[in-house]
Amino acid sequence: MxxxxxxxxxxxxxxxxxxxxxxxxxxxxxxxxxxxxxxxxxxxxxxxxxxxxxxxxxxxxxxxxxxxxxxxxxxxxxxxxxxxxxxxxxxxxxxxxxxxxxxxxxxxxxxxxxxxxxxxxxxxxxxxxxxxxxxxxxxxxxxxxxxxxxxxxxxxxxxxxxxxxxxxxxxxxxxxxxxxxxxxxxxxNLYWSAVFTFQCPEEEPWGVPLFKSNNVGSHNLVRSPGAIDALSLMINTTKVTRENMFPATGSWTLNEAILGASTATADNLAPRITQIQFSWRSPLIDIQEQILGILKNNAKHVAGITNTEVTMRWVTRTRxxxxxxxxxxxxxxxxxxxxxxxxxxxxxxxxxxxxxxxxxxxxxxxxxxxxxxxxxxxxxxxxxxxxxxxxxxxxxxxxxxxxxxxxxxxxxxxxxxxxxxxxxxxxxxxxxxxxxxxxxxxxxxxxxxxxxxxxxxxxxxxxxxxxxxxxxxxxxxxxxxxxxLNPLLPKDFNAPIELPWPEYVQTKRGFEWTLPTTDYFGEAI
CATH class of the missing domain: 3.40.630.10 (Zn peptidases)
Incomplete structure (x- = not known):
């Protein structure tokens, strides 16, 4: 017509x-x-x-x-x-x-x-x-x-x-x-995304004062593995378990992204916080729930290994x-x-x-x-x-x-x-x-x-x-x-605007992206 x-x-x-x-x-x-x-x-x-x-x-x-x-x-x-x-x-x-x-x-x-x-x-x-x-x-x-x-x-x-x-x-x-x-x-597809946050809250999380009495110095004391090790283990554990998350047929993906964290230090202290975002898409809600269950299980065990606490924050859940x-x-x-x-x-x-x-x-x-x-x-x-x-x-x-x-x-x-x-x-x-x-x-x-x-x-x-x-x-x-039939997020859900998403910033250096303004990242090895 x-x-x-x-x-x-x-x-x-x-x-x-x-x-x-x-x-x-x-x-x-x-x-x-x-x-x-x-x-x-x-x-x-x-x-x-x-x-x-x-x-x-x-x-x-x-x-x-x-x-x-x-x-x-x-x-x-x-x-x-x-x-x-x-x-x-x-x-x-x-x-x-x-x-x-x-x-x-x-x-x-x-x-x-x-x-x-x-x-x-x-x-x-x-x-x-x-x-x-x-x-x-x-x-x-x-x-x-x-x-x-x-x-x-x-x-x-x-x-x-x-x-x-x-x-x-x-x-x-x-x-x-x-x-x-x-x-x-x-x-x-359905698309779900969540951020897992690993935090190391204690000053001496392992609770091992033994070496203090031997006067070995603060930089030689035992420390907790902490949040960076937790993030690394979460990535690797998820890659190991990836093939066990869903049936070996169909078309879907699982991706990860590391959110910015203020952990830049060379001191012998346990890194306090890291955050990793996982996003997964598949054609069936059963597959989505299976992946979610394995991610949460991985996070729980990784937190135990690294002596951290872990939380999960939803970014989205679509139909x-x-x-x-x-x-x-x-x-x-x-x-x-x-x-x-x-x-x-x-x-x-x-x-x-x-x-x-x-x-x-x-x-x-x-x-x-x-x-x-x-x-x-x-x-x-x-x-x-x-x-x-x-x-x-x-x-x-x-x-x-x-x-x-x-x-x-x-x-x-x-x-x-x-x-x-x-x-x-x-x-x-x-x-x-x-x-x-x-x-x-x-x-x-x-x-x-x-x-x-x-x-x-x-x-x-x-x-x-x-x-x-x-x-x-x-x-x-x-x-x-x-x-x-109903939205998969609750009506009182707060959008994750507080997370450290990348953005432009205005400082005394000027208007810039959150990455360094230089292209120099050190020497090749």
Whole structure:
């Protein structure tokens, strides 16, 4: 069914917004703030939404870098969301050679999968929906959520637990990617993450005063192994037990990250505190619980060996996704009418220079063909299933899945440029460099915003679509595991904003990343 005049008007409004929001995107890209620390980014969003006439709750769900913006008093309640967190370690400038953004450490954050464009696409979609409804007099209520810390699947499980999604009638989930499509049946895994903290609280934890009487000196006294040994043993013990955590079939991961700790000393004292984050994703809640049980068991025994105390602090617990064919079909029809984004002119010259610097012969058509074509949701589903066992219904991880348990939800993608000679490499510096080039990234988020706005308007104009999508949603929930019907975090859960997440700091030395500003780390050995 062709788009209605109001849908087309919403799409035109996105085009009108592009010059302004191109600058907005470039600013968010330049901030490149990582999980739970997106302070400047969220301020920019909140101010722009208030200028547009949205009511904005700052710090929604007790998360300082989250927000909940609403416009409209009645009609279908349509949800969409912005993300704006960057990835530590990928500080690539918008340049044709590998280098960090000016003045920053090479391991500061940067945008790998373009959350900067994701957020601006959703912002443009929300504004265009609001303006189209306002002009036409149609009744609808637009919700735009600011969702921080997606790289640790952080905020959506919190918003869900605290009831923010309960009133929604439909949700549109968007992400830049390497092709233009939507998900059909295969969604994303459960993703759980927790931080284990090892502390050594006693002055003489072993309780062995023997050598004091022998006058051996303080630096020769027996000491507790302490928190650093605990961290090392936790890593190694988990690697030893990894193959016993889950059945040897399927697709899932278990990752660890060491959080910053103030233990820099060469004295003969037991290190007091270390913290390690484990994040694991799998398609079944039973597997998630099995991994959790083994991690806790490992931590308990490691604490005993190292004479430390251990605690566990949840970061997140998400559910898998519920697909919705009715909503997906409608959105993909709109995307098909709009067409794939195009990348021409200056961005081709930029890509050719990247090719030269990578040792490739420059090409007339430097981008993956999938970036400028459409792939049906069914074909995407088939491609994903190729590498999965027949029983597995989800893979990867993204916390958008939390929305899908509260309202019919569609998940779609528009393409950003990827160099054909590099292939689908989300983390390669050359592909990431184009995220900061307006001619490369603007067509991606613009098409995403047009798809969001045209679909949101359709949901307002077409009660039958919403009715059909809701009936499918209710049926899928009725067949789901009862353990997944409610959020897996408690309603009184406090987001882990107090943990030592990496961030930018302002000191007398200036504005810098928490890593040293020098690239010198000592001599090679």
């Amino acid at each position: 062709p788009m209605s005049p109001l849908q087309r008007r919403a799409s035109e409004i996105v085009e009108e917004l592009r010059p302004e929001l191109s600058e907005f995107h470039r600013t968010i890209w330049s901030y490149s703030e990582s999980a739970w620390r997106e302070y400047r980014s969220v301020e920019l969003y909140v101010n722009r939404l208030r200028e547009e006439g949205f009511q904005v709750e700052e710090g929604s769900g007790g998360m300082p870098t989250a927000f909940h913006a609403t416009w409209g008093d009645e009609g279908p309640e349509i949800g969409m969301y912005a993300e704006y967190d960057a990835t530590p370690g990928y500080c690539q400038d918008a340049a044709t050679e590998r280098k960090p953004r000016e003045g920053l450490h090479q391991w500061a954050p940067g945008f790998t999968d373009a959350h900067s464009a994701l957020g601006v696409g959703a912002l443009a979609g929300a504004i265009a929906t609001k303006r189209a409804l306002e002009e036409s007099g149609q009744k609808g209520r637009v919700h735009l959520f600011g969702e921080p810390a997606e790289k640790v699947c952080g905020s959506k499980a919190v918003h869900a637990a605290k009831g923010y999604y309960d009133s929604l009638d439909a949700v549109i989930s968007y992400h830049p990617f390497w092709h233009n499509t939507a998900l059909w049946d295969i969604t994303n 898998p996704g519920l697909p919705n064919h009715a909503l997906t079909t409608a959105l993909y029809d709109n995307l098909s009418e709009l067409g794939a984004p195009t990348f021409e002119g200056k961005v081709v010259d930029f890509a050719n220079e990247l090719e030269r610097n990578l040792g490739f012969e420059p090409s007339d058509d430097p981008f993956l063909p999938e970036t400028m074509s459409l792939v049906t949701p069914q074909e995407t589903d088939k491609d994903i299933r190729f590498n999965l066992p027949p029983w597995q219904e989800c893979t990867g991880a993204d916390d958008y899945t939390e929305y899908s348990w509260h309202a019919p939800t569609v998940r779609f993608f528009t393409a950003k440029p990827f160099l054909k000679q590099l292939g689908i490499d989300l983390w390669h510096w050359a592909n990431n460099a184009m995220n900061g080039v307006p001619e490369a990234i603007d067509p991606c988020w613009e098409r995403g915003a047009q798809t969001i706005a045209s679909t949101a308007v359709q949901l307002v104009e077409d009660p039958e679509l919403l009715k059909t999508a809701t009936a499918e949603f209710d049926e899928r929930r009725s067949k789901a595991d009862e353990r997944l």
